[in-house]
Amino acid sequence: MTFPSRIGGPTTHQVGFFAYDHRRLAEWLREGLDASWIMSTPEWKSLDDAVRMLAPAPVLSRYACVAIDGWSLVLNNSPSGTDVGVLPSHAARELNCRAIRAVRVDDDEPGYPARMLEVYGADGEPPLALERSIVAADDGGRWVFETSGTAYAFEDEEAYRRRTKTSRFTGEMLRDYLLALGVPADSEPDWATAVVIEQSR
Secondary structure, eight states: OOOOSSTTHHHHHHHESSSSSSHHHHHHHHHHHOOEEEEOOOOOOOOHHHHTTOOOOOSSOEEEEEEEEEEEEEEEEEBBBBTTTHHHHHHHHHHHOOOOEEEEEEEEEESSSEEEEEEEEEEEEEEEEEEEEEEEEEEESSEEEEEEEEEOOTTTTTTGSSSSSSSSOHHHHHHHHHHTOOTTTTTTTOOOGGGEEOOOO
């Protein structure tokens, strides 16, 4: 099991990784929303349970925080699948933790293929606390490749000079980079620990 990946369809094409306790993260997230949002513990047993509860919806109404080897995995039911948006940036600044947005949609999948890595941390560049961003994506029919921030020592910077932009940052590279950052991208989440924040009306 690898995150992000096609394993859970749109629900796992994008994920958030936070170096923070999942219950405390859920509480922080809940505090940032209005009073219509409530917390619950759904007692999931597997990824299938998560995918059923977090199927894309017309309006974002559910977040889930799940423990994964000392980190927290965040998923939600945004209309196009999980979209953690600016949460990692806010968490890095307010919780003083490393937080990551990771996207993987392979070239043979429907929609717009993309590989994205955004790393935020307390020492990241203000105002967003961004440490590093790497993007290779189909931007509506035209591939773009962009980086910002200081490269990590483990990066394959030779790959960034490949002729085709789609090959400059692959899904395998994204996985390797996450593991090099200490992110448990290949681990099985502890689904039973899931905390869901849901809009009640």
